[in-house]
Amino acid sequence: MKSIKLVCAGFGGQGVLSMGQMVALMAMKKGFNTSWMPSYGPEMRGGTANCQVVIDDAEIASPIIAEGITLLLAMNQMALTKFQPKLEKGAWLIVNEALVNTDEVPSDVHVLKVDFNKIASEIGNPKVQNMAALGSIAAQLDIFDKQDGIEIIEEKFGMKNPELTKLNQKAFEVAYDHH
Amino acid sequence: MGKVLMKGNEAIAQAAISAGCEGFFGYPITPQNEVPEYMSKYLAKSGGVFVQAESEIAAINMVYGAAAAGARVMTSSSSPGIALKQEGISYCAGAQLPIVIVSVSRGGPGLGSILPSQGDYNQATRGGGNGDYRVIVLAPNGVQEATDMVRHAFRLADTYRIPVMVMADGIIGQMMEPVEIDTTPIPKAANLWAATGKGNRDHLNVVNSMHLDSVELEDHNILLNNKYLEIVKNEVEYEKFLSDDADVLIVAYGTPSRIVKSAIKTLREEGIKAGLFRPKTLVPYPYDALHEASKNVKFVLCAELSMGQMLVDVKLAVNGIVPVHFYGRTGGIIFEPSEIVNAVKSHLGGK
Amino acid sequence: MTVIFKKTKGLTDKPLTYCPGCTHGIIHRLVAEVLEELNVLDRSILIASVGCSVMSYDFFNCDSIQAAHGRAPAVATGVKRVRPDSIVFTYQGDGDLASIGTGEIVQAAHRGENITVIFVNNAIYGMTGGQMAPTTLPGQITTTSPYGRDVKTQGEPIKVSELMATIPGTYYVERVMTADPVSVRKAKTAIKKAFQNQVDGKGFSMVEVLSSCNIGWGLNPVDSLKYIKEDMASYFPLGVYKDKGKI
Incomplete structure (x- = not known):
């Protein structure tokens, strides 16, 4: 397979790091090699955050995605500005429609706009935004199906908070189907 | 146990626990903080001791003391912290103590940055401690190998009575990869030399790096070097x-x-x-x-x-x-x- | 023949290496007697420091670990934590404890480590040739204060017992001296208490012993004992600075 190079980026607090971890976890459960690498810096709330997830059936050559991003999730404008130059031709870009303007995106990039804010507010909890984003990512990647996401959310939150688990799964499904 | 997705630093800590680590002494510094954090959460539960020291200097000296008393112990830090530990590493090498040091290195010199770097190759391989000594240095290329090498480090430390450093870069510390941590127990050396209290022994045990007599110190230096030559023969990877x-x-x-x-x-x-x-x-x-x-x-x-x-x-x-x-x-x-x-x-x- | 006095089992047969007139030997004996009397010699671990007492591991009849300069309390912490049943004590001078090792001693006390610290204060770096210590008295001549300690530029002597008593984690702090038979007996009582506290699991205990360095001070042994009693003890008052058992 062609190696999947996913970058998830947004504001700190939007949950992009834990969401990226869940993608890696799903890939691992499917038997793929994977790596998750966060941006890290001096501890500061509210700054920008991003993580890089590589998925491959061969050994992961580099956990650092220096070039050739195949899938970018941009939860805010800064995220798009930062990583757009590293998108490979024919890459997919998923943006949070509520916050991101894609006018400058080159035409050789496929753009999927989803209003994660709206999905979350309709479900009634802004916290589920990142699981909606997970839904869009899972829908975009052939290696995953809907059930993988439902299960990983159950595994991650099921024990701790059954109520939130249901909402997260709903957000995931809405975004997955939106595709 | 199947594969789990773990952050390098946490996997390193878990590997040490699985290797039978009995004591961890550390101090906060980025990008290795998840090691002491994980240890503080889980080491005591498996019967070990966790102490957050007041400095890297104190931490390595706690390691020195605990190892001298016969325990299987480790510390972890990052570049500027490893610099502070060099004094203690020299003493551990001199006193032939089996200890493990994890170095999750970052940019320098000085405060440098907290991003990944390999600017501490000389620090690790040549050391900054005084005297004629060597420490074994292992360099993993990912999370899985980092855990395997931590376990191997405890084995080597015991076999040769020598400090062993696992030098991971900041990438390994911070990234997550699927990992399967070997949980096979690692037999601990008898450590008959340790200062454990005299008990019924017919002689006193003294752990020491001082040899004021020149012939005695040269003999000691030769002994350390012979040990190193043995390591060169057997342990190159x-x-x-x-x-x-x-x-x-x-x-x-x-x-x-x-x-x-x-x-x-x-x-x-x-x-x-x-x-x-x-x-x-x-x-x-x-x-x-x-x-x-x-x-x-x-x-x-x-x-x-x-x-x-x-x-x-x-x-x-x-x-x-x-x-x-x-x-x-x-x-x-x-x-x-x-x-x-x-x-x-x-x-x-x-x- | 009746034995009326014999050497304690707490000391080995190695001849002490201290200068004639120095009171380190007396303090060694007191500590050794206490270890014997408390019947803890076989489970005691000495953490030797750097200074004149650097080779104390040769003299105490128990297992020992030699520590780097100032680091003995950290080494003791490592030992005590992995061997809580051992009796762990440091034997440190004023250069070691009150200068290069202030961080380690303060923090070990702060954590309330259940160890015993014997702090020998002779107001000078003896081993390295009589340099100024943090405890050197105002005006005192040393090889690095040849015109006498000038408190304006070199600071006033640090009062370690007073300092340590302010730390919430300390259990017991007392300052004693070895200047005459009466004060030596009192010193032993304090040292015994400091070890008994550890046996009882009470916590961090420190005894500061005002001691002599007749060579470094340039005095004869008799005058140096007088110097302890009159000069040192007036700047460093004797007494119990902290005893949580008596609150």
Whole structure:
């Protein structure tokens, strides 16, 4: 397979790091090699955050995605500005429609706009935004199906908070189907 | 136990616990904080001792004390913290204490940055402590190998009564990868020399690095060196990747070696026969194996996240039989595969 | 023949290496007697420090670990934590404890480590040739204060017992001296208490012993004992600075 190079980026607090971890976890459960690498810096709330997830059936050559991003999730404008130059031709870009303007995106990039804010507010909890984003990512990647996401959310939150688990799964499904 | 997705630092800590670590003494410093955090949460539950020391200096001296009292112990830190530990490492080496030090290195000098770097190759392999001593240095290339090497480090420390450093870069510390941590118990040496309290013993045990008599100290230095020669004979480890038919040999260690691997794949696709030589033990360094591997190549390229520290050892190994070139990035910038590809091509002279 | 006095089992047969007139030997004996009397010699671990007492591991009849300069309390912490049943004590001078090792001693006390610290204060770096210590008295001549300690530029002597008593984690702090038979007996009582506290699991105990360095001070042994009693003890008052058992 062609190696999947996913970058998830947004504001700190939007949950992009834990969401990226869940993608890696799903890939691992499917038997793929994977790596998750966060941006890290001096501890500061509210700054920008991003993580890089590589998925491959061969050994992961580099956990650092220096070039050739195949899938970018941009939860805010800064995220798009930062990583757009590293998108490979024919890459997919998923943006949070509520916050991101894609006018400058080159035409050789496929753009999927989803209003994660709206999905979350309709479900009634802004916290589920990142699981909606997970839904869009899972829908975009052939290696995953809907059930993988439902299960990983159950595994991650099921024990701790059954109520939130249901909402997260709903957000995931809405975004997955939106595709 | 199947694979789990774990952050390198946490996996390192769990590997140490599974290796039977009885005490951890550390101090906060980025990017290794998850090691003490994990230890504080889980080590006591498996019967071990966790102490957050007041400084790296105190931490290494707690390690010194606990190891001298016969316990299997470790500490972890990052570059400036490892600098502070050098005094204690020298004492541990002098007193022949089996200890494990994990170094999750970052940028320098001084406060530098908290981003990944290999600028501490000299710090790890040459050390900053005083005196004629060596520590074994292992350099993993990912989370799985980091956990295997931590376990191996405890084994080596026990076997040779020597400090062993696992030098992981900040990437390994911070990234998550699927990992399966070996949980096979590692038998602990009897440590009959340890200061445990005299009890029924017919003699006193003294753990000491001082030998004021010149003949006695020379004997001690010879003993330490003989031990090192034994380690050179038995413990050198390295990986070769597509190096047997290579025209170009790239030498890299740690996570950057994986970036080099992807560069090598690209080069091969373009018809350039490149191969990788990766030292897994930085001390003892695989001088002989690297010398062999470089015999039939046009040149050797040493690629590091530094201004050229391992380069000295590569040159010592190659010993002038072919040219040795260098490519490095620093400051937390990690070279991209294309940079390595271009470096190789430029030295091939466009052929 | 009746034995009326014999050497304690707490000391080995190695001849002490201290200068004639120095009171380290007396303090060694007191500590050794206490270890014997408390019947803890076989489970005691000495953390030797750097200074004149650097070779104390040769003299105490128990297992020992030699520590780097100032680090003995950290080493003791490592030992005590992995061997809580051991009796762990440091034997440190004023250069070691009150200068290079202030961080380690303060923090070990702050954590309330259940160890015993014997702090021998002779107001000078003896081993290295009589240099100024943090505890050197105002005006005192040493090899690095040849015109006498000038408190304006070299600071006033640090009062370690007073300092340590302010740390919430300390259990017991007392300052004693070895200047005459009466004060030596009192010193032993304090040292015994400091070890008994550890046996009882009470916590961090320190005894500061004002001691002599007749060579470094340039005095004869008799005058140096007088110097302890009159000069040192007036700047460093004797007494119990902290005893959580008596609150």
